[in-house]
Amino acid sequence: MATTETTPKVRARTGQQFLEGLARGEREIWLEGERIGNPLEHPKLEQGARSLARVFDLQHEHPDELLMPSPDDGSLVGVTHLIPRSRDDLERRRRAFELIAGATAGMMGRTPDYLNVTFACFAGRADVWARRGNERGAANIVSYQKEMRDRDLSTTHSIINPQVDRSKPEAEQAAGEVALHKVGEASEGIVVRGARMLATLAPFADELSVYPGSDIRPQDGNYALAFAIPIATPGLKFVCRDSFAKGRSAFDYPLSSRFDEMDAVAIFDDVVVPWERVFLCGDPVGYSEVITDTGWRGHIMHQAFTRAYVKLLFAFGIGHLLGNTTGVVRFDHIQEKLGQIWNMVELTRSAIVAAEAGSALDEGGVWYPDDRPFLALRGEMPKWMPRVNELLQLIGGGGFMCTPSEADVNGPIGEAIAVYFQAAGADAERRIRLFRLAWDFVGSDLGGRGELYERFYLSDSYRMTALAYTIADKTRAVELVEQFLRD
Numbered sequence: 001m002a003t004t005e006t007t008p009k010v011r012a013r014t015g016q017q018f019l020e021g022l023a024r025g026e027r028e029i030w031l032e033g034e035r036i037g038n039p040l041e042h043p044k045l046e047q048g049a050r051s052l053a054r055v056f057d058l059q060h061e062h063p064d065e066l067l068m069p070s071p072d073d074g075s076l077v078g079v080t081h082l083i084p085r086s087r088d089d090l091e092r093r094r095r096a097f098e099l100i101a102g103a104t105a106g107m108m109g110r111t112p113d114y115l116n117v118t119f120a121c122f123a124g125r126a127d128v129w130a131r132r133g134n135e136r137g138a139a140n141i142v143s144y145q146k147e148m149r150d151r152d153l154s155t156t157h158s159i160i161n162p163q164v165d166r167s168k169p170e171a172e173q174a175a176g177e178v179a180l181h182k183v184g185e186a187s188e189g190i191v192v193r194g195a196r197m198l199a200t201l202a203p204f205a206d207e208l209s210v211y212p213g214s215d216i217r218p219q220d221g222n223y224a225l226a227f228a229i230p231i232a233t234p235g236l237k238f239v240c241r242d243s244f245a246k247g248r249s250a251f252d253y254p255l256s257s258r259f260d261e262m263d264a265v266a267i268f269d270d271v272v273v274p275w276e277r278v279f280l281c282g283d284p285v286g287y288s289e290v291i292t293d294t295g296w297r298g299h300i301m302h303q304a305f306t307r308a309y310v311k312l313l314f315a316f317g318i319g320h321l322l323g324n325t326t327g328v329v330r331f332d333h334i335q336e337k338l339g340q341i342w343n344m345v346e347l348t349r350s351a352i353v354a355a356e357a358g359s360a361l362d363e364g365g366v367w368y369p370d371d372r373p374f375l376a377l378r379g380e381m382p383k384w385m386p387r388v389n390e391l392l393q394l395i396g397g398g399g400f401m402c403t404p405s406e407a408d409v410n411g412p413i414g415e416a417i418a419v420y421f422q423a424a425g426a427d428a429e430r431r432i433r434l435f436r437l438a439w440d441f442v443g444s445d446l447g448g449r450g451e452l453y454e455r456f457y458l459s460d461s462y463r464m465t466a467l468a469y470t471i472a473d474k475t476r477a478v479e480l481v482e483q484f485l486r487d
């Protein structure tokens with residue numbers, strides 16, 4: 001009998017499909033006093049949306065690297081939804097992270113792969129979610145992860161409660177009103193109220209996820225919540241910081257104009273979360289365990305440090321070209337500064353290789369990267385990134401301020417600019433473009449935001465370094481010392 005070959009359905013979305021999705025629903029995004037429904041219709045948000053659309057398009061330009069058959073029906077879905085079962089899976093997924101990060105030179109930290117990985121590891125360890133009678137929440141997370149994958153959603157997350165008084169538990173800050181908490185139940189689901197600080201990507205996301213980001217006291221079960229809802233949910237509002245894109249020209253601000261992924265505070269004004277979207281509710285112990293026991297830490301750092309590797313490589317490229325443009329690369333201390341950035345690139349790459357080399361099957365059947373090199377990087381990267389900016393400033397000097405705008409370069413003063421802004425390694429326009437790019441990396445408002453992001457997006461270096469020490473295996477270190485304390 002003749003067999004008929006069928007082409008698998010492609011579920012991974014194109015950029016155009018992603019943009020069409022953003023236009024659906026009644027979103028409530030507030031930016032600089034204005035309510036914005038569709039980010040594509042606003043000059044300060046449009047280019048961010050289009051940059052993300054490029055990330056979706058990449059899936060169709062590199063199907064071998066970025067698509068895989070769904071384990072459920074063989075349709076083609078994004079590789080970053082993979083629940084890894086082998087070292088090959090981990091490596092395949094990392095190559096996808098790298099390709100995606102390359103599209104923004106690592107400048108957009110929260111491309112959808114970030115949450116795809118998070119929910120893949122959550123679904124892979126549904127057994128952890130199911131503890132203490134939460135089978136329904138565990139089943140919900142498994143079906144939600146399939147939905148994310150099959151609809152190829154763009155998802156943001158908000159896991160930290162607002163800074164009211166960090167020295168007190170959530171329930172004791174501002175009479176317990178500000179932090180997100182459950183206030184009741186309706187027939188369709190739970191009702192939640194309060195706020196969560198920072199959901200990066202919110203204007204460009206289809207969905208908001210909430211999951212644990214800190215410990216909750218045993219008596220504060222109403223604050224122990226994990227769920228996901230559409231951005232366009234009644235009562236859900238997002239209040240953005242200033243736009244750094246500002247509708248600027250790509251010549252003047254090559255990064256801000258494209259890669260402002262936007263950060264927003266999420267406010268829940270008695271929002272109903274449907275039962276099928278509730279993953280955890282009222283279990284403070286489970287709230288801590290899903291972070292420590294699902295493997296989230298190692299998986300998310302695999303994505304995060306692959307993106308950081310690409311960004312460091314980008315910074316190295318900027319420094320190298322700056323140094324060659326003005327000739328300072330011939331000075332040995334400039335070479336040493338460039339060498340410092342290269343060291344960071346290579347140490348990051350080595351940590352990724354080491355994490356994959358030491359990876360193993362966890363007790364739930366998911367392939368887990370060796371998280372030790374990542375834990376070390378988690379403490380150091382927040383110090384490296386600001387240092388990279390400092391090194392680039394020391395290499396570029398005042399050149400960052402010799403950067404007339406596109407309007408000047410193409411205006412009446414253009415001929416003089418062509419003469420007086422030339423450099424040994426570049427004509428005036430190339431030199432101006434390069435220094436403007438470098439300034440957008442180290443010094444513009446987007447550059448400043450990038451530095452803050454790298455300091456804090458995986459919590460602060462201080463507490464993370466202390467955590468690395470606390471959970472480190474000290475056995476061999478102690479043995480080495482003990483041998484001299486015996487006789």
Ligand SMILES: Cc1cc2nc3c(=O)[nH]c(=O)nc-3n(C[C@H](O)[C@H](O)[C@H](O)COP(=O)(O)OP(=O)(O)OC[C@H]3O[C@@H](n4cnc5c(N)ncnc54)[C@H](O)[C@@H]3O)c2cc1C
Nearest residue numbers: 157158159160163166198199200452453456457459460462
């Ligand atoms: C650009 C940017 C984007 C972000 N995007 C997201 C996002 O998309 N989703 C999301 O959920 N979060 C996001 N975050 C928030 C991020 O998760 C937090 O910034 C991070 O967890 C640190 O918390 P915090 O900013 O509230 O700082 P705090 O916790 O208020 O810390 C401020 C300072 O106080 C110190 N401190 C605070 N508490 C203690 C303590 N108990 N003991 C000792 N020292 C303490 C810290 O070390 C730090 O130096 C983003 C942050 C930034 C900067």
